[in-house]
Amino acid sequence: MTVKVFGHKNPDTDTITSAIVAAIIERELGKEATAYRLGDLNKETEYALNYFNVETPELLDSVNSDDEVMLVDHNEFQQSADGIDKATIISVIDHHRVANFETNAPLYFRAEPVGCTATILNKICKENNVTVTKEMAGLMMSAIISDTLLLKSPTTTTEDEEALHELATIADVNYDHYGLEMLKAGASTKDKSTQALITGDAKTFEMGDNSVRIAQVNVVDLNELFERKEEIVDEIKKESDREKYDLFILVVTDILASDSRVIAIGENNKVIERAFDVALDDNEALLTGVVSRKKQVVPNIEKAFQSLYE
């Protein structure tokens, strides 16, 4: 039986390329493994797969009790395939907090506080004497560039930086030039529907009793997106009604300036003010120096919620 390898819903570049690379590693180690995706590719990931001439993994709708699965770049069940609580999880490779995750039996679970799943996969290749091909290097390199915004995000660790240099050498690519082109490919919002903007890279977090949806969009031009604010807010309200989110936060990150402007919709959206010491103006605030959902947005909001309930 083949192990199904996949990343989170609303796939980004790290989730897709890590699934592909992790499946290759498993096969190199003599196991049957196939990479899947849980949704459509974004433009950035398309650019990366095209550049390195790699096929898009097949779409996976759900898993069931017959499936053996390996999760990459996520562990929280609500971000995973439908039916994940029924499947046998044999392995997890991740770089996020651990939560809403549970198995019946022991498994291989490896999370490290680095900027990117690919950085861990690069280590796993070394530990198991798996040769990193040009293609694998290109994919892992793309993931690190994406997750660390070309090493500028505060999530970046020395390990990510070293891995990127190493992989760029193997892939034989100027990572600065390639990286900017890849990020730009994903950062144009003109041809994206409002629905796509708020669902493209969105994750749900349970904080206290609140279901908090946090979407992130990378842009090179904040104005291009905020000209559409009214329709975006309408769409967020509809989406929140439909999915019963208590709070919806859209984080619009300017990848050149390394700042984010957020729109926060929900009864308790004041939590943003407490979390970042800012004032909301028409449900909107500039978060100077904030670019990382994982390292900056999620923990600050979580702490703010906790202090609200104390």
Add this chain to the structure above:
Amino acid sequence: MTVKVFGHKNPDTDTITSAIVAAIIERELGKEATAYRLGDLNKETEYALNYFNVETPELLDSVNSDDEVMLVDHNEFQQSADGIDKATIISVIDHHRVANFETNAPLYFRAEPVGCTATILNKICKENNVTVTKEMAGLMMSAIISDTLLLKSPTTTTEDEEALHELATIADVNYDHYGLEMLKAGASTKDKSTQALITGDAKTFEMGDNSVRIAQVNVVDLNELFERKEEIVDEIKKESDREKYDLFILVVTDILASDSRVIAIGENNKVIERAFDVALDDNEALLTGVVSRKKQVVPNIEKAFQSLYE
């Protein structure tokens, strides 16, 4: 600030020695770390620490929001220090299922499906070029012997076996002879109070809506213990009332024959019959070939509970 390193409540040999060894590794890597214990040592662990002339770690009552902690040999919060949900967990090294565990931030989390935490620690030493001293080798060796019942438990993997051989060489000890003496030191039930028997190595598992307490006692003579069955059952009933367990299972493992005799007390104790295809006689059944709580008892009971509710 020193990182507090500890294993689970009701400490066993792997939990105590892994805390000691993990703290040594952290210090070798330039961090401040101190090993603690969450309860009294059992006779087996006392034997091991005495033999290798290692000091008993200090008792830790609880942790709080100022603490940075590292968990070894467990991850489920109900098995950990009181207040664990407030502390900052920076690292976990474990070989159990993952459940009832949650952090706000990314961390180093490493679980592998091997027989013993010490087997993973031995790998971590190699990965980080930390020299394994005679003392560390003796401690890790004792943990592997304890958790795998001298390599006879079905939880034993090739990695545990190889690690044991390697460590015994460094410790310069005949592991078969030492191991049997160490196991016997922990296996006499004569001088143990009934209370100690049912709480000494006990863990709570949430299964569906049930709080299931599973205690394990290793013996070399089943009769010695079952002569006291009546008082044991009384004590279990009192303990279950007090702690609101829905089911209490005492697994008495004959470490020489590699079988277990269980006593199951609780309204739904018939789950044992479904889990192991046996008939309970006076709340008691022999589970042939069953020696591992983690690999055999817990997953089978969990599955049986799931099928009951389907």
